[in-house]
Amino acid sequence: MLQTPLWKRILIWATVALGMVLAAPNLFYSRVEGHNDAAKAVEAAGFATVEQQAALDQWPGWMPSGIVNLGLDLRGGAHLLAEVQVADVYKARMDGLWPQVRDVLRDARDQVGSVRRQAVQVPYELRVEIENEAGMAAAVEAVRTLASNVITLTGVGQSDIDVTAEGNVLIVQLSEAERDAVDQRTIQQSLEIIRTRVDTAGTREPTIQRQGADRILIQVPGIGSATELKALIGTTAKLSFNPVVRRGAAEDQTPGAGNISLPSMDEEGVWYTVEEVPVVSGEDLTNAKGDFDQNGRPAVSFQFDARGARAFGDYTAQNIGAPFAIVLDGEVISAPVIQSHIPGGSGIITGNFSVEEANRLAVLLSAGALPASMTFLEERTIGPELGQDSIDAGRVATLVAAGSVSLLMIASYGLFGVFAVVALAINMTLIFGVMSMIGATLTLPGIAGLVLTIGMAVDANVLIYERIRDELRAGARNAARAIELGFERALSAIVDANVTTLITAGVLFFLGAGPVRGFAVTLAIGIITSVFTAMNVTRLIVTFWYNRRKPKTLVI
């Protein structure tokens, strides 16, 4: 009599059942996908249209609705790997700093003499030649007053510029902490802009991820070509600062000549009537970042270039107490009230924000234009037909592989072969269940991993069966003992063999990119589920059969 504790049996069958339930939605792929898309749209909008309701009803809400995502190579779409040129931002910062440096040095003219800016090799450096080397100490002292603290999560308290001297040349460098902060901010801004841009195109589940220090991976399913995607991302956002005429709860039908009515971005149902001609536009903005006002409340500080600074200074001087609207793509981001005359081209927007909101607003403000140019290192376009062809081919290959392996197993091990085939079917179901649960992406190499798993998953069964044969030949006491020993003694080989394969899958996952990663995921899941099914499911089936039939002799 072979025994398996009841709790263990329940646990095993429960796992299998759970796997089946989780895998089930994949059988009705397009239906479930329609249901999920509709559910997302409904959640965003708060109500359902007739079509959305119909789509929702295609799949019962109480069933799990996770499905295996299809990778770009199966669904078709565009893939871009962009490198953000952060050095652009360093250079812009140094260019912006130069007038200030010149001004403070002019104040110390009697000691320093005349000054001249030199050309630099390093983008985050500003070199200023001064006439009187003797006045260098004073010059360094004066320029140091321009330093301010870097605001990051970790680097609080460090100066944003390093000022040193070399002979008669004064060198101002962005400090390492500031460069890090700039990098972070630049990438964050770029990500944000790209995300906003891609979302407006309304495609399904785009992937926009930071990769490494200065790279961004953009994958958009369903878009025609990488060129199209590049055009979308490259388009500059239109940002402007407009005088506010009035605020209302509905669109203003009669805004008046030269005025337009614009909705608010964040406040539902609020509309602003603003003058159509902006005071300053996004082209004039050089920098915006999350900051704090003099009372320590979160705020956004920003900076204009010379032209913008003059226009903004004049306007604010004349309109203290009046609101002006910050407009992005036809929506009002916010409409702060001008507190005071802002002459220096830089200002601070206070409002009722949290730190995150301030940072987001800063990002959006700077998001008017990409903070730095991007070069595209990798571009891939895959047509949807090619993806469908690959899916079809993969399906045929999977069926042929499963069929031929099943035939061989049954021919070799008879009834036990049938058990192995049942275990294989359960194994495939579990793989899909796990992949749906964790939202893994199936790629073309991933399908290959699945097919390979079919071939290799039966290995654990083969090991066990061959071991049972060995034990029978070696004269095990009876059939039950042979089965028990077979499972027991095959274990170490199964574990060692699969751990090594798992190591390979792990390396593939951490070092591989894109589709190869998809392969690693299916391979790893396949290994784990196949060991589970061979050691537990097959064992239960064999035990069940044995206890039912009680055969005198065992034939494998």
Add this chain to the structure above:
Amino acid sequence: MAWRFKLAPDKTNFDFFRWQWVTFGGSLMLSVLAVIAWAVMGLNYGIDFKGGTTIRTESALEVDVGAYRDALQGLPLGDVSITEVFDTNFADDQNVTMIRIAAEDESQAVTPEQLGQVEEVLRAAIDPEMTFPSVETVGPKVSGELIWTSVLSLIVTSGAIMAYMWLRFEWQFGVGAVLALLHDVLITIGIFALFQIKFDLTIVAALLTILGYSINDTVVVFDRLRENLQKYKQMPLRDVMNLSVNETLARTLMTAVTTLLAVGAMLVFGGDVLRGFSLAIFIGVLFGTYSSVYVAKNIVLFIGLDRSEKPKNRGTPDDFANVDA
């Protein structure tokens, strides 16, 4: 006894060392030849490793590669190669080619304008209805990194496997297993060099998979060897090895055949995009099976194994296993 299909008889008693100068020597020679093929002929690197652009074209008209080449002649492009693609899955009016344009040094691969020109010229000269189901461009900067990552991943995997084998077995087993893996991977690379099959990122994934499969096979033999070494303490190492391989032979062949069936299905029906990948795994599994029977254990035998009970005799050189090969 019911009828069973058997890849190996129930009880075999082959001497796997008998022809070892042919089998092991042959493996050694094949590995050397593979390295020579790799060094002399080089690999046909895909754009993943070399940078450049590939364009897949699809047309209802029969492909005349010469006509395609003539059409693209006038354009200011780098090195262009055009190959027709065949696959059992294609419909009768589905004629596919792959056009590969090499990256100009250091510059950003092929510009969108150039791509537009290529498409325009081909539509004008060959077939106005031609479609371009996939267009991929990889810049030289990324391709350089991908080479490095690939080499690194092969080294890391081999190292990790060796470490695990050392942990679970003896270090000699680790060395034997990893050298056998090297053999499988080298021969696969050699075949790719010999036939100039496109070598890209998925092939590296295939090589890593071969590592995984082949080690799996070797581990099963070693696991039995470890067990038998405990059981037959007086039997010469060589005989214990033969016994272990014979005992596991049925399983080795069975798993090799099921895996080859699955990979074979992928090779034939899996579509042309995956062909290179499937081929690499197919070759790797063949040699991986061979090497776990004929290569890995021979290396362990050459190195020798300390079979003494460790706590008892320590450091007497005589206690090292007799290398009677």
